[in-house]
Amino acid sequence: MNFWVYILRxxxxxxxxxxxxxxxxxxxxxxxxxxxxxxxxxxxVTLMWSQDFPTRLEALESERQVxxxxxKKKEALFRSDWEALSAAAKKPARPMIPRYGVSTSSTPTxxxxxxxxxxxLEAAIxxxxxxxxxxxxxxxxxxxxxxxxxxxxxxxxxxxxxxHAERSQSTGPSExxxxxxxxxxxxxxxxxxxxxxxxxxxxxxxxxxxxxxxxVSPRDGWPNPGAGPAASGADIVLEQARVFETVADAIADCxxxxxxxxxxxxxxxxxxxxxxxxxAIHATAGRSAIxxxxxxxxxxTDDVAVAGTIITVPINPEFGSLNLAQAVILVAYExxxxxxxxxxxxVDMPLPAPQEELDGMIAQLDAMLEESDFFFPPARTPVTRRxxxxxxxxxxxxxxxxxxxxxxxxxxxxxKPRT
Numbered sequence: 393m394n395f396w397v398y399i400l401r402x403x404x405x406x407x408x409x410x411x412x413x414x415x416x417x418x419x420x421x422x423x424x425x426x427x428x429x430x431x432x433x434x435x436x437v438t439l440m441w442s443q444d445f446p447t448r449l450e451a452l453e454s455e456r457q458v459x460x461x462x463x464k465k466k467e468a469l470f471r472s473d474w475e476a477l478s479a480a481a482k483k484p485a486r487p488m489i490p491r492y493g494v495s496t497s498s499t500p501t502x503x504x505x506x507x508x509x510x511x512x513l514e515a516a517i518x519x520x521x522x523x524x525x526x527x528x529x530x531x532x533x534x535x536x537x538x539x540x541x542x543x544x545x546x547x548x549x550x551x552x553x554x555x556h557a558e559r560s561q562s563t564g565p566s567e568x569x570x571x572x573x574x575x576x577x578x579x580x581x582x583x584x585x586x587x588x589x590x591x592x593x594x595x596x597x598x599x600x601x602x603x604x605x606x607x608v609s610p611r612d613g614w615p616n617p618g619a620g621p622a623a624s625g626a627d628i629v630l631e632q633a634r635v636f637e638t639v640a641d642a643i644a645d646c647x648x649x650x651x652x653x654x655x656x657x658x659x660x661x662x663x664x665x666x667x668x669x670x671x672a673i674h675a676t677a678g679r680s681a682i683x684x685x686x687x688x689x690x691x692x693t694d695d696v697a698v699a700g701t702i703i704t705v706p707i708n709p710e711f712g713s714l715n716l717a718q719a720v721i722l723v724a725y726e727x728x729x730x731x732x733x734x735x736x737x738x739v740d741m742p743l744p745a746p747q748e749e750l751d752g753m754i755a756q757l758d759a760m761l762e763e764s765d766f767f768f769p770p771a772r773t774p775v776t777r778r779x780x781x782x783x784x785x786x787x788x789x790x791x792x793x794x795x796x797x798x799x800x801x802x803x804x805x806x807x808k809p810r811t
Contacts, residue, residue, distance in 0.1 A: 395451035397458060398442040399466060402434035407466055409459035411451045412732055415442055440470045448733070449628065452601065576601065577650075577673050577680040577727060579720060580642050582608045582695055585687050591622025592717035593684070594629035599721070600728035605633040606642045606681075639683065639695055647678030651699035652719055653691050654712045663702045670726035672701075682723055687716050754781055757800075766803040 396415040400408045400422060408431050412418035419439050422431045431437050445451040458466075468476035579597060584590050584607060594605060607614055614635050623630055636642040643649050650669055664672070673680045683699060685691030696702065705722060707714070714722075758777065767773040779796050 394444040394446060395448045396442050396444050397451050397455045399440045399458070399470075400431060400437040401440050402431055402437050404434050406434065407440070407463070408434075408437070409455060411448075411455045413448075415444075418732070440466075448601075449598075452603075453628075574674055574677055575679055576604065577682050578604045578606055578643075578646060579724075580606045580608060580639070580681050580683045581610070581716070582639055582642075582683055582691060583611060583686045584716065585611045587612060587616030587618030588622040589687055589716045590616060590633075591619035591624075591626070591630070593720045594619070594623045594626040594633075596717050596721035597724055598626040598629050600724035601731060601733055602724050602727065603629050603632060605629050607633055607635045608639050608642050609637060610635065611686075639698055643681045643683075643698065645679060646681035648673070648676060648680040648701075649683065649699040650680065650701050650703050651683045651691055651696040652703045652723065653685065653696060654704050654707055654714070655690060659693065659696055659702075661696075661699065661702050663704055666703055666705060666723045666726040667729075669701065669703045669723070670730060673727060674730040684716060684719055750785065754784060757784075761800065761803060764803045766800065 395413050397411045421427050422437050425432050
């Protein structure tokens, strides 16, 4: 299965960036207004550029980079104007987010896996030498470019990257942030204790398209060598994880804060399920943060107090204990239901047998039943044969059909004398 990153030009001249695993279907949905959101009121839309990737992770990383490009860059890409793209890339780099400092697992690092596919420019290398294939418009094949992390649009420390699934940010004519849809939520682990649990939480996040993890005063410090193996390859989440001293620092740039707890804290705040919280996050502009407490005791009352809303789940009152990764996966899954993540492929049903084969089977059965004297009394033979044919050519057996089949089985089990 391939995954596509694409850019649409909307009727008002703005651009929308997204990703999907079925490009033609997704563009049709945008054009028909079947997708609520940015493009719904800005139709018709035109596909300006698309690029396929072998994995969703690569597509998400590329989408994150491309959506932050200026209009000038995007339009140069549409024109295959590599000189203009190179010129646009030559600007002072902003501070980059620190990388996860130690090897986290035996799996390749993000750069080894993705090969810098998230960036699409490198001024020093000719386009024809690139392995990445760029497509301008619906059919035209154009030459490709790559770009190193240093040349790419760097992500400043105060605006951490996030994975934007199908509901990604859209760029308006003036490139103002007011045109952006709600980004994926930030997950904040408050005073986590074990590196293994941090790794498991990262794995749960990436399963459902979330990559922005923040840690508040992890007990055993950070980086933690136990996190990588437990993450089972979710290194991108660990590499981009940021550490803060306090909850207030971790959520300072977030407009909406949710606290997860199953205990009564004596605080009067709205209480919602993960599903309701996910719907609110998708529907509300601005960055959201979701707080998770330490493994042993959960969030303290002071931690919950900084949140605007409490998330809780209906749970067995006699055993209300979720581990950290379980709590994360419940919330992440509900959020993922609002974006276009891959679903398990449908299994093709085998083709029905030709009528000739079916008639042959029925004739064979009929001959066997005739030999065993099944058709009795003779006057009912036509009706019985008709019932058998109906039974064998349709699903959903009736009581009479079941009885008839039981008679067939009894007859084949051994001939009984007629009385």
